[in-house]
Amino acid sequence: MTASCHDAPGSGGTALAGAPVVVLLGNPNAGKSTLFNSATGARQHVVNAPGTTVEVAEGTWRTPHGTVRLIDAPGTYSLVARSPDEIVAAHAATGADGPAPDALVVVADATTLPRALVLLGQVLAPGAVSDRTRVVVALTMLDAARAQGVTLDATALSGVLGLPVVGVDPRSGAGLDALADMLVADSPGTAAPRPASDDAADVFAWTATVVDVLGDATAPRVRTTLSDHVDAALLRPWVGLPVFGLVLWALLWLATTATAPVMDGVGRLVTWLGELIRPVVPGPAWVGGLLVDGVLQGVGTVLSFLPLLAIVFGAIAVLEDSGYLARVAVVTDRAVRRLGLDGRAVLPLVLGFGCNVPALTATRTLPNARARLLVGLVIPWTTCPARLTVYLLVATAVAPEHAAIVVAAAYLASVVLVVGGAWVLQRTLVRDLVPEGLVLALPAYHRPGLRATARSIGARCASFVRRAGSVIVATLVVLWVLLAVPTTGSHAVGNVPVADSAYGAVAHGLAPALAPAGLDDWHVAGALVTGVVAKEVVVGALAQAYAVDEPAGAGPSTLTEHLSASLEVSSGGAATAAGIALVVFVLAYTPCIATIGEQRRLFGTRIAVLAALGQLAVAWTLAVLVFQCGRLL
Amino acid sequence: MTLALLPVGLDAVVAHVNVDGPLGARLAELGLRPGAHVRTTHTAAAGARVVALGADRIALDQATCGRVQISLP
Numbered sequence: 065m066t067a068s069c070h071d072a073p074g075s076g077g078t079a080l081a082g083a084p085v086v087v088l089l090g091n092p093n094a095g096k097s098t099l100f101n102s103a104t105g106a107r108q109h110v111v112n113a114p115g116t117t118v119e120v121a122e123g124t125w126r127t128p129h130g131t132v133r134l135i136d137a138p139g140t141y142s143l144v145a146r147s148p149d150e151i152v153a154a155h156a157a158t159g160a161d162g163p164a165p166d167a168l169v170v171v172a173d174a175t176t177l178p179r180a181l182v183l184l185g186q187v188l189a190p191g192a193v194s195d196r197t198r199v200v201v202a203l204t205m206l207d208a209a210r211a212q213g214v215t216l217d218a219t220a221l222s223g224v225l226g227l228p229v230v231g232v233d234p235r236s237g238a239g240l241d242a243l244a245d246m247l248v249a250d251s252p253g254t255a256a257p258r259p260a261s262d263d264a265a266d267v268f269a270w271t272a273t274v275v276d277v278l279g280d281a282t283a284p285r286v287r288t289t290l291s292d293h294v295d296a297a298l299l300r301p302w303v304g305l306p307v308f309g310l311v312l313w314a315l316l317w318l319a320t321t322a323t324a325p326v327m328d329g330v331g332r333l334v335t336w337l338g339e340l341i342r343p344v345v346p347g348p349a350w351v352g353g354l355l356v357d358g359v360l361q362g363v364g365t366v367l368s369f370l371p372l373l374a375i376v377f378g379a380i381a382v383l384e385d386s387g388y389l390a391r392v393a394v395v396t397d398r399a400v401r402r403l404g405l406d407g408r409a410v411l412p413l414v415l416g417f418g419c420n421v422p423a424l425t426a427t428r429t430l431p432n433a434r435a436r437l438l439v440g441l442v443i444p445w446t447t448c449p450a451r452l453t454v455y456l457l458v459a460t461a462v463a464p465e466h467a468a469i470v471v472a473a474a475y476l477a478s479v480v481l482v483v484g485g486a487w488v489l490q491r492t493l494v495r496d497l498v499p500e501g502l503v504l505a506l507p508a509y510h511r512p513g514l515r516a517t518a519r520s521i522g523a524r525c526a527s528f529v530r531r532a533g534s535v536i537v538a539t540l541v542v543l544w545v546l547l548a549v550p551t552t553g554s555h556a557v558g559n560v561p562v563a564d565s566a567y568g569a570v571a572h573g574l575a576p577a578l579a580p581a582g583l584d585d586w587h588v589a590g591a592l593v594t595g596v597v598a599k600e601v602v603v604g605a606l607a608q609a610y611a612v613d614e615p616a617g618a619g620p621s622t623l624t625e626h627l628s629a630s631l632e633v634s635s636g637g638a639a640t641a642a643g644i645a646l647v648v649f650v651l652a653y654t655p656c657i658a659t660i661g662e663q664r665r666l667f668g669t670r671i672a673v674l675a676a677l678g679q680l681a682v683a684w685t686l687a688v689l690v691f692q693c694g695r696l697l
Numbered sequence: 698m699t700l701a702l703l704p705v706g707l708d709a710v711v712a713h714v715n716v717d718g719p720l721g722a723r724l725a726e727l728g729l730r731p732g733a734h735v736r737t738t739h740t741a742a743a744g745a746r747v748v749a750l751g752a753d754r755i756a757l758d759q760a761t762c763g764r765v766q767i768s769l770p
Contacts, residue, residue, distance in 0.1 A: 141726045146719045175752045182726050212752045264722065268730060286708070286736045286749040295754075299741035394756045398743040401758075500720050502745055502758035505727060 083133045086125070086247065087156045088202075089187070090171030091180055092139030092431065093387070093507035095204035097121070098234035099171060100136035101516035108519065110527045118152040118433045119666075121523065127244035135165070139431075141179070141505075143186040144264075148433035157193055164194030167247050171202045174209035174216060174231075175508065177278075181271040184225075188270075189262035200246045201229040202239070208508065212287060216278060224277050226256030235513040291508040295391065304395035311383065311392075312414045319376050319418035320449060326371040334364030350548055350558030358544035362537030365598070366529060369421055369658055373528055374521050376415070376422035381520060383411075384429050385512035390504060397502050403486045404497035405430070406504070409439050413482060416446025420659040424666060425524070434497040440666055441493075441675055442485040444655035447478040450599035454650045457603050461624040462631060462643030474647050481652060485682075532661025539657045543597055546570060562590070562609050571609075581649065581687035582635030582642030582695065587626075592649070598656045641694025645687040653683035698769070700748065701762035703737045709767035710734055716764045727755055729765065 090096040100108070104123025111120055121136040137156040138149040145151040155161045157168055170187060172180035184201065187193055203218050222229035228246035232239030259270040297303045338356040345352035383389050389408055396407030403409075408429050416423035423443045427436040452471065459470035490497055546567040548557055553564040562568050563586075571590030578584055578592075587609040594605040603623070610626040628639055635642035654660070654676045664672035703709050711733045714724055728750045729735070739747040744759030757765075 141723065144722065146723070178751065179726070179728055179753060182728075209752070214752070264725065268725065272732075286734075286738075286751065288738075289752075291754070292738055295739050295747065299739050299745075299747065299756075301742040304742065390756075394745055394747075395742045397745065397758065501716075501761035502756060503720060503723055503727065503761060504756045506747060506754040506756055508752075508754075 083124075083131050084166040085133045085135065086167045086169060087135045087137055087165040088169050088171055089137050089153060089157045089183070090139060091141055091173060091176070091183060092505070094139065094171045094173040094176075094180065095232075095234040096139060096171040097136055097520070098385075098513050098516045099202065099204070099232060099240075100134060101513070101519045102234055102237035103240055104134055104519075106519060106522065108523050110523045118149050119428065120152060120156070121520075125244075127247070128241060129244055129248050132244075132247075140183070142183060143192060143262075147431070149431065157187065159194055159197070164197045166196070167198040167200060168193060169200050169202050169243065169247075171204060173205045174203050174214055175205050175212055176505075177209075177214070177216065178271060178275050179505070181274055182267060185259045185267040185270045186262060188227075189259040189267060192262055198247065199227055200243065201225065201227055202243055203229060203231045204234055206231050206233075208510070212289065213285070220278070224256060224274055235516065289508060291387070291506075294509055295506070298388075298391050299394055301395055304391065308392055308395060308410075311388075312411070315376065315379060315411070315415055316418040318379055319372065319415060319422050323372040323375055327368045330364060330368040330371070334360060334367075348558075349556070353548060353558040354541070354544060358541040359537060361544075362540035363533075365540065365658065366533040366536050370525050370528070372419065373422055373425055374525055377425050377524055378517055378521050380411070380426050380429060381517045382512045385510075385517065387507040387509045389429055390506050393504055394502070394506070401499055401502070403438070403483075404490045404494070404499045405435050405439065405486070406502065409435060412439055412443060413446060416443040417448065417478075419448050420444055420446065420655055421662050424659065424662040425528075427666065432497070434494050437667060437671070438486055438489050438494045438497060440663060441489060441671075442482045444659055444663075444675075444679060445478055445481040445485055445652060447475060447651055448599065450656070451650055454595075454599065454602045455647050457606070457624065457627065458643045458646050458650075461627040462640045464624075470644065470647060474651055477648065478651055481682075527665060528662065531665035532658065535661040535664055536657050540597060543567070543594070567593070577684075578649075578687075579634075580692070581645045581684065582631070582638060582691040583646055583649070583687070585630045585634040587630055588634070588646065592653070595650065596654050596657060596660075598658070599650070602650065635691070635695070638691070638695035641691050641697070644694055645691035648690050649683045649687040651683075652679060652686055654680050698767055699763050700735070700737070700746065700757070700765040700767055701744070701759055703735075703746075703767060705737045705740060707769070708734060708736045709769050711765060712768045713766040714764065715766065716761060720761070724761075724765075728753060729755065734770075735767065 088096050088100055100121060103125040108121055108123030111122060118138060123134050125132040125134040135156055137153040140150040140153040143154045143157065145154040159165060168187060170184050187199055218229045218231040228249060230239055230242045230246050232243055260266040298307060338360055342352040342356045345355055392411065393407035396410045400407060400409050411429065412423045412426035415426050420443055424440055427440050430436045430439060455471045455474045459467035463470050547565050548560060549566040550560040550564050551566050551569040555564055567590060571586040571593060575584050575586045575589040578589055587606055590609055591602045591605040595602040606627060607623050610623060631639040631642040660672050660676055663675055711729060711731050713731060714721060714729060716724055733750055736749045737746050738749045738754060741747060745756055746762050747754050747756050
């Protein structure tokens, strides 16, 4: 194997500069990613392919012949790319974005070999890939194929194709050494015919020839399988939809109830560590404040999300790898097809009502990067439980008799925003996401590889810490500085009443911008700023601001009374309309910083920032509309 | 006759696929080309169908099934 020094798609492996680059290419569900996990173990990371939002896994494969930089390209049926994911896969195979890879391993599922041969035929067509790229076939799912009557073996296929072919078991890693040998061994010769050109007709003709030569060894008669029996129930709406409902309920439970103790535990650990560290930090008190309330709090926030992400990501990976998610796409397809999405989009959208962050993580189950972007942009409008606390407070303050109706209306408005937002985006920013008919290969059900899933969870959690974590920590440090720096009065840094802090000044400065929505009040404006950190803290920030502004006994006694009195003043007597406008604003505006961080990890900084600003604009517009219409009623 | 009318469990041969553009190309890449032997294994929600091509299973919506001409062997 010759060494090369270049960056393939999804580059970033500077430590491996000079190592040969091997790209894994194959149909979705061919066992490619499991093979990648077995080959690289923990030596892998997930990055976005340059200039795209498509995730590519890269890793180090230590073979008996030396270290290899292994790239797991997105699954594709074709080199004639029709989606961003397929473009990345095709570019990884052909080296369209840079030097060609040293080797291309076409991972072929033996149970669906004729389909895999189409992709292989495109690879073997004249000029498709570089002459210096060695092509090897890794045959997976041989056990399952034999059970279905496929008698094909690697040697026979190698003879017909004139290519190195090796049987591998992606889960156990059996065959990996043989695959490594094939990457350096002499080619069995190229006397076998190749497609005449990369034209589809020539590729299909070549595929048909190969299948004919292999005969019944690769094209078994249709047999009813266990998967068929399961599908007979799960694809029926009256069974499939309730089962999917149960799965969603379990996921929501995992995202909320089950992970809450773990997240609380991390919070308590951070508090305990803070109390331990604060007294021993040298220098003025504000240094300890910065370290504990800024940096440590930020790190704690990042860490508190990791168990949640790991559990939800693991659960989703199991659902996907088992083949179940493809069935979800079939039974829920019609509901979202008009938005250019397939049924798999329902899962992350529903998950968003539990927590937006793992919901964004779950968008990776969508096969098309444009669909992931569309869903990822509307997920922040699914109203998470953190926002419910604000709805309840505001509803109790301005419409105590109808609080339940206000909260229910907020959830309904959330659904309307998601559907309406997706409808608008599909006709503007994501116009290339054209609704098409349902055409979906259904993989046979199988037990997911737990080791591979665990490794994949680790790689994605590390990616969250790296890309989203930095944004979260930086934002919390900035917020601490705003709260710690006095702008009026003679206070020490780090010990400032909210009203006299830079935070208070910012809130006073922003409040007039909310006047058209009847919310020209610094307490409200400040709490909304804090809500960008986490929606959970909005209520606390309001309570803190009112406690500072009006000490006990000087006015209204409860938080709802304080808020009601504030809104009465800021709205010029239309407190109910202003309260509902506030609910709409909280529902629609910039999501929490962890959500923005995850959006940045998935879609890049530019899209994350534009999305946050866009949502702010939508929230302001809707809040103004609601208030201005509401005050007339 | 189209695939949309093929009863579950019955075999047929694809005669013509009247689907253009990327979707037509994807169908061909998945094996749904003239001459392919298919069998409807399931009907699903909203008139969708699952067809078998050897060991492969492909879900198609009702409209797409209606554009795949078949002949019974």
